[in-house]
Amino acid sequence: MYLTREEEKILKGEEGETRRRAMELLVALGDLDSAERLVPISSAQISGASYKTIGDAGLEFLEEFAKDAKICVRSTLNPIGMDREKWREMGIPEKFAAPQEKILDAYGRMGIDLTCTCTPYFIGNRPSTGDDISWAESSAVVFANSVLGAHTNKEGGPSALAAAIIGKTPYSGLHLMENRMPKVAVKVEIKLTSDDFTLLGHAVGKKIGQEIPLITGIDPTEDDHKALGAAMAASGAASMYISRDSHGSCAEFDTIEDRISIDEHALDSSEAALDTADEDADLIAIGCPHLSVREMVDMASFLKDREPVKKCKAWFCVSRDIARRCPEEVRILGRFGQVACDTCMVVAPLEEFSRVTGTDSAKAGVYLPTLCKQKVAFRARRDLLRMISR
């Protein structure tokens, strides 16, 4: 790989051991990807924040790395395994909370924004079209590439951290325009409600794997995009899609090699695959990815005049920034369950207190059985809200 004189200096260790190691990692990964050079980035999103996923091994690494590492671009962090303020009420054991706090401290010492969320684009880490960035959270990667038009590969935790420290990432994969062309045309033949986008993502992700699809016949809101991309990345390995409504032209794409269509049946079979519980949920968890202001407002207005039914716990997962912007909604939702900040149902140690989780997110539905040993009651959002209210 070509390195500038300045990059060579970092690699030789002239700017300290941590920067040397970060540069060494970027160069090695760039070589694996046949990158010709590094490219400056304007933003990073770092995964590997929950004690549940990275464990003592990750904690040890971060504590050592944090001794002299400093990030040099705007960097946000993925959700952690608990709400920093309400972890006791949520049933998180002390032996989990203590190392989790240490992980956060380490990231904080490096200068990373500790608003722990998978939706950095709602809290000011929102790159513009054409920006090169280094993001690791899979749902946010899809959103950045597909909705914001920024350029990122799906990074791992360490590579996104190294990129944040150096301010650059290997110029390869989706950073190059020629790799951002769709290979598979996906025709959606039915009219979708907001609840359907997560199922569409699940169905498409399963069919296309890591190819870029051109999805036609949909007109998603930003929240619909959020649900669609998260599910697609979870059921397949998608990092990007392109979408057009039924009037949009697709004439500019001459890279299509395969065509598939999605009908009612495809969504039904995704729903059936996700719904694995035959008993009642003991936790209802909404907000995967984290909720937007719009979603908070919608749910609060539905629940406002209803009464809680305390049959089971409920979590509304949201970033702390969005929660602060919605005090009235937080108050209303709080009557029905926990407004859980900093965390979510996928990275918290749910298995400590729950067996069956009700959710409306296909991404959560994919990960809950393996990561949290949960059975999943997959339902539309309104139905979940009815289960906790009357």
Next chain:
Amino acid sequence: MKLKVKGIGHGRADGEVIVSALPLSFLGGVDPSQGRVIDSASDIKGKSFAGKILAFPHGKGSTVGSYVMFQLKKSGTAPLAILNHRSEAIVATGAILAGIPMLTGVPIDALKEGDRMVVDADGGVLEMPDVELRPVVTVIATREDKVLILKRSDRVATHRGHWAGVSGAIRPGEEPIGAAEREMKEETGISISGFGVLAGGEPVYARDGDVVWEVHPFLVDIGGEKISIDWEHDEYRWISPSDLGNYETVPRLDRVIESLLRARSAAGKKVC
């Protein structure tokens, strides 16, 4: 023997190797406190790699594996070096975070547990002082859907009485394709330059005691050309590749033939 491969990270290591033929996940697959493989599906389950050089084809599993490699290093249970055939992000990341010297592009098939070796990640060099590397060519001749195998005579130095392709040592300074043409001429009497010889790409390695055969495979369709064998072989046969199991062959002949035929059927074949 001394192989030039690709280095990842820094440093040198000198020690004995432990070899797995299967991909390895560091998360869940090893016990970090002991430096031991615990994956029940692994062919080196229960064995310790602490203080040894660890060779396996490539990494698999969770990206948290990178952090486990760091933890091994901190606990003093890390391997001295890591050798992979194909490098992927999890193990490469872990090797760099932990400061474990790593080589990629290493023919794992050429290694045997207990081999003594020197690893140099900066230079991308693997040296095995007790093992001799012998580069050879094997030319598989085809005629329609049959392949040519020849029975090695009692007068050759190695693998007497075994079935093989047309083969022989690459002489110092000789290109593999030159050796292939020379051996075909000597052993079958056929001159194949201009025949459209398919080069098999990466060499195949076969371990034989203290010798590693580095086999450069070639494939050539000789149509109706007449074969006349020399003293190196007693007889020859045209067989279906699927009948190879009925013959006692030199090591890895099946693999050489299979990869060549696959390369030929793949689109965009490279012709010398």
